[in-house]
Structure formats: structure tokens, C-alpha cells
Amino acid sequence: MNKTLVVALDLTEHDHTLIGYAKQLQSHYNIKHIHFIHNIKVSELDELLTEMLADVQIVPIIQRNLENKVQQIFQEQSSYTLTLLEGDNTEFGINEWVKNQKEPATILLGWKSAENGTGAMAQKLIRLSQADVLLVPKDSTFGINRILIPSDFSPTFSRVKNKVDALGGQQVQVLKVYHIPSVFFPFIDDEATQQKAEKLAKTQYAELSKKLNIAPSWQLKTQYRKEKSVADIIARESRLFRADLVVLAAKGSNSIPSIFLGSTTNELINKEPFQSAIYVVK
Known part of the structure; x- marks a missing residue:
């Protein structure tokens, strides 16, 4: 297992599965530090919602929500970091962040049903990134x-x-x-x-x-x-x-090029x- 483990959270119920799975990976492979990451797509907020949230700082709210989820399973805060990105392209943002770590990495994603759609994101990440990708079904244990x-x-x-x-x-x-x-x-x-x-x-x-x-x-x-x-x-x-x-x-x-x-x-x-x-x- 690559020693850089990046867990992509998306504010859904699947996060609990991924956080628990990451904890089990950390224990089994003695991974010293886990990187949790979430991308905030500000462009997806419609005009009405943007006006409603004009006086609300959405980033700290999301930060607290994810911190609470992670802290339910990770007791030692020194064993992980939580990073929030802001951009229209989640796959590109995660790939660039991972690339900047300059270490072999594994990206942990939730594997969801077709209607909830992890496939497109996984496809793009696998094409873009040199990192391995681990897809985990909901309620799965390591x-x-x-x-x-x-x-x-x-x-x-x-x-x-x-x-x-x-x-x-x-x-x-x-x-x-x-x-x-x-x-x-x-x-x-x-x-x-x-x-x-x-x-x-x-x-x-x-x-x-x-x-x-x-x-x-x-x-x-x-x-x-x-x-x-x-x-x-x-x-x-x-x-x-x-x-x-x-x-x-x-x-x-x-013989198709590796970008596919x-x-x-x-x-x-x-x-x-x-x-x-x-x-x-x-």
C-alpha cells in the first residue's frame, strides 16, 4: 500500500464508510498520516441560494461538518489532515493536490450506484492521475x-x-x-x-x-x-x-494511449x- 493515502469526501453518507476504511488501512499498513480532501464547487450554488448565503461563510460550516465526521473515528488529530479545495473541477483539483505531494499515492473514493454516479469521477481521476485509485462500496469494511x-x-x-x-x-x-x-x-x-x-x-x-x-x-x-x-x-x-x-x-x-x-x-x-x-x- 502506498504510504500517501488521500481520501476524497463528498458530504454524503458514504463518507462514514470511507473514513472507517481509511482508519483500518492506517492500522494495517502503519500509515502515519491520512489526507482527507473535499472540493467545494462554488459554481454549483444557484443565484437564489447565493443570495441567501450572502452573509454565511459556507467554507467553515463544511469544515466543521467534515471535522466532526473524521473525529468520530480518528481520535488523534495529528494522524490526519483535512484539506478543502475550491474549484469547478473536482477531479483536476484532487489530481493537482496529489501531484504536489510528490509521493506515490492511493486515492480512496466511494463506489456508488450508477444513479449516484462515482464512475465519471473515477474515470477522470484514473486518466489524469498517476496515483492508484481504490473504490470502496458503501458499508464495506477493510x-x-x-x-x-x-x-x-x-x-x-x-x-x-x-x-x-x-x-x-x-x-x-x-x-x-x-x-x-x-x-x-x-x-x-x-x-x-x-x-x-x-x-x-x-x-x-x-x-x-x-x-x-x-x-x-x-x-x-x-x-x-x-x-x-x-x-x-x-x-x-x-x-x-x-x-x-x-x-x-x-x-x-x-494499444490505446495511456490517457484513456x-x-x-x-x-x-x-x-x-x-x-x-x-x-x-x-
């Missing part, structure tokens, strides 16, 4: 025992492997999802092709295990994708494995949250 790694065995797998080693999961399952385009089905034996694809995946994993010194305790699971998307399969396998954490790279094997987000990661963070937290490795 766990690290069971980690699922979806991977296409592209070069980014080594970064994910190193991150999981640092996180220290006790049970790790690597998930390889493969797909055979349906256009070929009239001309090939579907079952035989699946067997060959599985054999190839196992061979690739064996080579990676040797090259990257992967722990023998890690398990490989291959999954054939028919109609379902890769993100749907990841969600299902996460439930079956009872994963505490799903760890994947921001982008996989495609991989299609699987993009789809996954826009899904309805399931029980696992999502750790996106940059």
Missing part, C-alpha cells in the same frame, strides 16, 4: 484475505503482481477470461477450441509465474466468455471467490457496486 486479479497477461500484469505482493493477500486467485469470436463457430470445434484456449492460458501463466516469481499459493482460474462481458464475469467470480479486493490495471493489452482507460476497467467501475472493493493500479 479486508485483505482474499484477492481476485483479473488479467489478460499483458505487461501491466507485473505491476499488479507487485502491488498484490505489497498488499499481502493470503489467498489470491488470478482470473483469465478468454473469448472465441462467434464468427468462427461454424468452422471450428467449439469444445476443442476452448480446451486449447485454456491450455494456452495455463502455459502463459506458468511462464509468468517463473518470470515474476509468483507465489505457488496463487491459483489460476480460466473462464470462457460467451454473451457476458468481461466485467460481468469479474463481478460474478468476485462473488464466488468471496473476494475482499479486486485488483486490476488501469488498462490492459490494447481500459474498456474492462471502465465498464467495471461503472457497474452497480458489489461486495468487493476495486483497486486500480496505475
Whole structure:
């Protein structure tokens, strides 16, 4: 876990989950200091509300609200700081603040349902920032025992492997999802092709295990994708494995420039949250 942990609060009920999760991370990884951050979008106040608040200092009110939330869980004020930003672009503001810290960082975000929308913010932050992003579902508690790694065995797998080693999961399952385009089905034996694809995946994993010194305790699971998307399969396998954490790279094997987000990661963070937290490795 990166020793700079930045927790993005948004004045919703999800803040309590994030603050509690951050406290558990701090204790488990001996993180000396947590950075809580909130961006105030002053431009979102309409004209009528602005007139009503003309004599009210909104920043101190928000500051007190967030301080009260944090102090319910963090007893030692020296173990955290709370920073308020003011700007129209929350993602840009957080990214610039993190960049100025000049240290490897992990940004903790609430992972919300589609209608409440964390996806767009997470997408932008992952594109903009060099920091890892950890998405936490509401009412989730920290766990690290069971980690699922979806991977296409592209070069980014080594970064994910190193991150999981640092996180220290006790049970790790690597998930390889493969797909055979349906256009070929009239001309090939579907079952035989699946067997060959599985054999190839196992061979690739064996080579990676040797090259990257992967722990023998890690398990490989291959999954054939028919109609379902890769993100749907990841969600299902996460439930079956009872994963505490799903760890994947921001982008996989495609040749799209790094400013764009991989299609699987993009789809996954826009899904309805399931029980696992999502750790996106940059």
C-alpha cells in the first residue's frame, strides 16, 4: 500500500464508510498520516441560494461538518489532515493536490450506484492521475484475505503482481477470461477450441509465474466468455471467490494511449457496486 493515502469526501453518507476504511488501512499498513480532501464547487450554488448565503461563510460550516465526521473515528488529530479545495473541477483539483505531494499515492473514493454516479469521477481521476485509485462500496469494511486479479497477461500484469505482493493477500486467485469470436463457430470445434484456449492460458501463466516469481499459493482460474462481458464475469467470480479486493490495471493489452482507460476497467467501475472493493493500479 502506498504510504500517501488521500481520501476524497463528498458530504454524503458514504463518507462514514470511507473514513472507517481509511482508519483500518492506517492500522494495517502503519500509515502515519491520512489526507482527507473535499472540493467545494462554488459554481454549483444557484443565484437564489447565493443570495441567501450572502452573509454565511459556507467554507467553515463544511469544515466543521467534515471535522466532526473524521473525529468520530480518528481520535488523534495529528494522524490526519483535512484539506478543502475550491474549484469547478473536482477531479483536476484532487489530481493537482496529489501531484504536489510528490509521493506515490492511493486515492480512496466511494463506489456508488450508477444513479449516484462515482464512475465519471473515477474515470477522470484514473486518466489524469498517476496515483492508484481504490473504490470502496458503501458499508464495506477493510479486508485483505482474499484477492481476485483479473488479467489478460499483458505487461501491466507485473505491476499488479507487485502491488498484490505489497498488499499481502493470503489467498489470491488470478482470473483469465478468454473469448472465441462467434464468427468462427461454424468452422471450428467449439469444445476443442476452448480446451486449447485454456491450455494456452495455463502455459502463459506458468511462464509468468517463473518470470515474476509468483507465489505457488496463487491459483489460476480460466473462464470462457460467451454473451457476458468481461466485467460481468469479474463481478460474478468476485462473488464466488468471496473476494475482499479486486485488483486490476488501469488498462490492459490494447494499444490505446495511456490517457484513456481500459474498456474492462471502465465498464467495471461503472457497474452497480458489489461486495468487493476495486483497486486500480496505475
